Amino acid sequence: MPNPRLTVVVPAHNPHPGRLHRTLTGLRAQSLAASEWECLLVDNASSPAVAAEALVETAPAGLRILREPVAGLTHARVRGFTEARGDFAVLVDDDNVLAPDYLAQVVALFSEHPRVGVLGGKSQPEFESPPADWTAEFHGLLALRDLGDQPLISSGLRPAGASHHAYPGFAPIGAGMAIRRAAWEAWLKSPTRHQLSDRRGTELTSGGDNDIVLCAMKAGWEAGYFPTLRLTHLIPPGRTTPDYLARLNRAIQQSWMRVLSLHGANPFAPLSPMDASLRKLKAWFSHRAWSRNAPYIRWQGACGHFDGRVKSPAVSS
Structure with a gap:
């Protein structure tokens, strides 16, 4: 049987059964022919392990469950990329519901834009309970995004006359990120993925998405935003509480500074612990x-x- 054109990678650590059901149902409803793609659910140190028999009714055709015993989103993604047979991959969180044409759009967009190596689109919320109005300022922390209805494509990492790399603000987030094989292989070979603390268990550190984008762009690929790509992010009430948003904001900002420093793209000077x-x-x-x-x-x-600007052995450039 020929290899599929595209691989969907779904990392899952102790997934919520109802939200995972919605994610898999959305994948099962994709308009791209089942023979064109495969789905890898990476069970990342879940306890209990994700049971295949519990997914029979909602699983898309060709679903494979992979066990990754080392906890951490980066480990789950490495396992998925290593096992992927497609020329393209789409990263789908276990609380994302893709629009029915998402995978077909990805294949078409990569064909239309041969220099784009990573791309994404709109990520819109479905709140289980309406959040307080004041939380709207922080919805971007929750992997929500709508940058309008016009496509945006980068033109290299270093703008003319700039002294350092500049991360494109519209580069894809992890939810729904699509990536070419050559781009993810560049990330797999990069030492930076070993120097970042991405999501692991209940930890809220991040940076893995940005690391993938930066590695791809350093390898010569461009990043793109395409509004025809649409997904729904399922958000439980616990993710809009003041405590959660405070911890999330701190972890994201710290990780952001560190990943930029690793790639020579941080416009801010490093700080001593006392200065910080x-x-x-x-x-x-x-x-x-x-x-x-x-x-x-x-x-x-x-x-x-x-904190992210404080020099440490783990992030020194």
Whole structure:
């Protein structure tokens, strides 16, 4: 049997049964012919393990369950990419529901744009409970994105006259990211993936998505945003609480600084631990962090930013 054109990789760590059901149902409804793609569900150290028999009713044709015992999103993605048979891959979280034409759109877009190595589109929310209005400022932290209805394509990592790489703001997020084989192989060979602490268990660190994009662009590929790609992100109430958003903002901002530094794309100067502590104290007052909710979450993001600029052996360039 010939290899499929495309591989869907679904990393899953202790997935919520209802949301995973929705994810697989969305994959089963794809308009791309079943013979054109495969689906790899990477069970990443789940306890109990994901049971194949529980997925029979919703699983797309050709679903394979892979066991990755080492916890961590990066380990799950490495396993998926290593096992993938397609020329393209789509990363799907276990709480994402792709629009029915998503995979067909990916194949068409890569054909139309031969220099684009990584691409993504719109990620819109379905909240299990309506969140408070003030949380809207922080929805971008939840892998939600709508950058309008016009495609956007990068033109290299280093703008004319710039002294360092500049990460394109419209580069794809991990939810729904599509990537060419040559681009993910560049990431697999890069030492940077060993130097970042991506999502692992209940930890909220990140940076893996950005690392993939930067490795692909360093290898000569461009990044693209295409609004015809649409997915729904299923969001439970626990992800819109002040505590969760504060921890998430701090972890994301810290990881963001570190991944940029690893790739020579950080426009901010490194800090000593003392400098970082003093700036966090000043930010406590400038953000009025003793106020509730949004000011405190903003301050936590500032703390993550300063922490991420502190030089350490793990992130020194």
